[in-house]
Amino acid sequence: MKIIVCENYEEMSKAGADIIAGLLKEKPDCVLGLATGSTPVGMYKDLIAMYEAGEISFDRVTSYNLDEYYPIEPTHEQSYRYFMNQNLFDHVNIDKAKTFVPNGLTKDPETEGPAYDAAIEAAGGVDLQVLGIGQNGHIGFNEPDDALIAGTHVTDLTDNTIEANSRFFASKADVPTRAFTMGIGSIMKAKKIILLANGENKHAAVAQMLHDRITTQCPATILKAHPDVVLICDKKALNG
Numbered sequence: 001m002k003i004i005v006c007e008n009y010e011e012m013s014k015a016g017a018d019i020i021a022g023l024l025k026e027k028p029d030c031v032l033g034l035a036t037g038s039t040p041v042g043m044y045k046d047l048i049a050m051y052e053a054g055e056i057s058f059d060r061v062t063s064y065n066l067d068e069y070y071p072i073e074p075t076h077e078q079s080y081r082y083f084m085n086q087n088l089f090d091h092v093n094i095d096k097a098k099t100f101v102p103n104g105l106t107k108d109p110e111t112e113g114p115a116y117d118a119a120i121e122a123a124g125g126v127d128l129q130v131l132g133i134g135q136n137g138h139i140g141f142n143e144p145d146d147a148l149i150a151g152t153h154v155t156d157l158t159d160n161t162i163e164a165n166s167r168f169f170a171s172k173a174d175v176p177t178r179a180f181t182m183g184i185g186s187i188m189k190a191k192k193i194i195l196l197a198n199g200e201n202k203h204a205a206v207a208q209m210l211h212d213r214i215t216t217q218c219p220a221t222i223l224k225a226h227p228d229v230v231l232i233c234d235k236k237a238l239n240g
């Protein structure tokens, strides 16, 4: 795993945006795997600025998001579809018909996951997957467990994740307890992965990812088996 150590959140965001911008120039019709959460917001802002400056274009891009609460309306302010529209899609020239987020309203969650993976394959696979990391070492909503699931699926969220995400909701009771997530296999199929982490509260998870053996109890450790992962982090996430 390659590591880019940054002084702060702004540098981390710029480093991530530069990698995505490089791909957009090299392969304008690339498939991006995108992530939500507070970590990538600055990176998306930088990409919007580069778009506005005429440096990059999203007109031929297809995107697949990593996860989505279930059930949730796409118009719900905490849905990941809403987040992506607000933080990126509404501000760049991406064709929204080519932006995909797991369907938080599906009546058939058992088939939604496999269909999502099949659509990614049919699009040629993800060229670049953006990831954050949970304080508990989760990637997407692949939570620490005795076993992990390869494909996109619905999962129960752990109390730690519900607590961490409650900051975005009126109360902890309002946080959905289930979500769709790309599975570990779906994530590992991406040709390149960038994982963004900042702040001391991510240090334990980052340290475990880097230094522990691969374990399902820290799903991010599995990334060590991928040939092209770049960890972009600030010093606090890396060193505590």
Ligand code: PGA
Binding pocket: 036, 037, 038, 039, 040, 131, 132, 133, 134, 135, 138, 139, 140
């Ligand atoms: P965060 O979430 O960016 O809001 O910290 C990251 C994650 O849980 O994967």
